[in-house]
Amino acid sequence: MSHLLVKPSGDHGRVVHVTPESAGWTYVGFDLNKLHAGETVEGNTGDREVCLVLVSGKARVIVDDVDFGTIGERMSPFDGKPHSVYVPAESDWTVTATTELTLAVCSAPSLGGNLPPRLISPDHVSQEVRGKGSNTRYVTNILPENEPADSLLVVEVITPGGNTSSYPPHKHDQDDLPRESLLEETYYHRLNPPQGFAFQRVYTDDRALDEAMAVEDGDTVLVPKGYHPCATIHGYDLYYLNVMAGPKRTWKFHNAKEHEWLLKG
Template identity: 55%
Template sequence: MSLLIKSQAAGQTVVQLPPGALQYVGFSAYRLKAGETLPVAAGDQELCLVLLSGRVSIGGEAPEQGAFNWPDIGDRLSVFDDKSPFAAYLPPGSQASVQALSDVQIAVCAAPGSATAGLGPRLISPQSMKRSVRGKGANTRYVCDILPDTEPAHSLLVVEVRTPSGHSSSYPPHKHDTDDLPHQSFLEETYYHQINPAQGFVFQRVYTDDRSLDQSMAVENSDLVVVPKGYHPVSVPYGYESYYLNVMAGPKRVWQFHNDPQHSWLMDL
């Protein structure tokens, strides 16, 4: 199957990972106009709602946890603003409603949850998120850990990355598709891309050592790339800036990656 899922130009759903495409990761992104609402039901999954841009109020109820209400949150006009997003963690069984107070973009990240883990719904504030610079030279990119493995969840890992014009990202190529801790963990992944200006594109390749999987894609604004396994570097053409939201999940909630040995020499530059 194609690992590139194209976005929709109109309608509330921007892009959605088809059911069954991955075993552990679920993803969808939505656009809301002021006054519109988005119902969210976790079912047997845990969710992380990432407010990409705009302002919302989120309210609902979680089993045995009671009601929750986070009114008037959000202060980003764009994912390219130099600030962290607001996000919300919802445990399995949660029911919620997202009310747009302005034009809004919001992502719903999903993974298997545990009803017995005792995790309650919580607002994840921008101030709580670790921001860092990764790489150097034309490999520099800017990372925000939204839901890292140091914060409570059962399966989900969520991170966003901004990559400047002409730079590479998720590079040198790395993978995390083998359950071989402490050397490498098995994590599926999705990349939700946005590009500034929006008419641009980036390139992403997903490939395995034996090339049984090897797809190279021209990715446009709001497209989704599926990474079931393999290496998955991103290259950003000159003149355009890249943003992507990563969702990862697997049998163990640990991010431990392995660099492609053919390109590991780049780490010494």
Template identity: 50%
Template sequence: MAHLLNKPVHHPLSDDVQVIHDLQPNDINLDYIGLKVLDIKSGGNYEEATEDFELCIVALTGKVTVSDGTNTFEHIGTRDSVFEKIPTDSVYISKQHNITIEAVTDARVILCYAPADEVRETQLIPASENSIEDRGKYSNKRHVHNILPDTHKASEKLLVVEVYTDQGNWSSYPPHKHDQDNLPNESLLEETYYHEMNPRTGFVFQRVYTDDLSLDETMAVENSDVVIVPKGYHPVAVPDGYDGYYLNIMAGPKKVWKFYNQPDHEWIIDRK
């Protein structure tokens, strides 16, 4: 069985910093993606060297100050809950930097990693620059905040997006994949999903599977879980009574998002 579902670890680094997830590429059998989720108490600090990775720091909740040793971005973050459904602030930092994250209020941040070749300019990605869109129809509706889309020039490989799926709806649907380096028809992008639920006691279902079913896992995903998508299709179903949120990290050899819909289900897009 593939190890795709990752539960929160709640590991204290100090009195002020708790690791919720620490999933580096080698830990999850990926080549292009790592992630870390941290809870930092007000006044607490976290430090790290980016080494050979580019990094997007997303202020999921609360306010933080982020520094790369030269540039400092103070009091970033816009919400107390992701379910306020407003965009938040993020910071892009390339490889070979020493970073500091200081919590101005109690905060949860996610650090999104991809291996990098270049040293690039550090950039604030303010909430106001997130493009916002609604996708799908009928019971296939979702609300999207594009933090670091493939059109954003800050990063080499990283793509980052937030998606909201209301109760009773499907997301990442009809089933699609992006696991072949076959442009212009399809790009090769690994992917991870960081999930939250409202109310927190809820769950969603996510299936990850390939055409030949050599990979075929269906998971009950709970609040703060992470799902790894190394390849294949990866739809999400949100039950009645609960709303779903996930933050996607995607990365691959080329920063292009070109997906392929499973032909058996593509008819859903154009139904009347």
């Protein structure tokens, strides 16, 4: 199995745990928690900032002395926009599930921005359609670069069955602004119906890194560098949650030259 493919460790509790140390990189951390109603998960951000994304289910969220109450609407990541909470550095956070809950904990280094905790409600996130034909996908911008944060960029994408996504292949692994930014990235994948599968390839121009993976419901893919297109098979829609971070908080990507013709016309 590819070292870039992280399988869930079970179906309850913290089932995915990606740290900069485990991934062999510098910035991005990603945890995935699956809780029953009444169960609690908590943490302290330390020198990192966190975005709590309710992938599915409802929960009461408290950050330090700010009680956001019970939030969450959708019971599936394929059904509407998410509720999320931004948590700054040096903060205690607590999430108590009020239904079955899938909670993503997205993290990156804080730069001392001293931002307050805040609710990112569904009516605050933008959505857009990218691509056309069999390259159409639907993007929800949870924490884009025009919203306050120190390092984190967080986005959801739904790709209809039979379509490609993160395509034409692009990369963001060079600190070469304004042409390209260096961003590590995780992809947390879900399939609808869940018995489906999709494919993701992570590769560099010189093919020193070249991994092609079949991803199943609940898998996480690490993208330390290189191009990283996805394709899902007929009959199965693909959801993924992206977490990105790097030395500068901006998304500037470079398309694979041999595939740029796909953008014409």
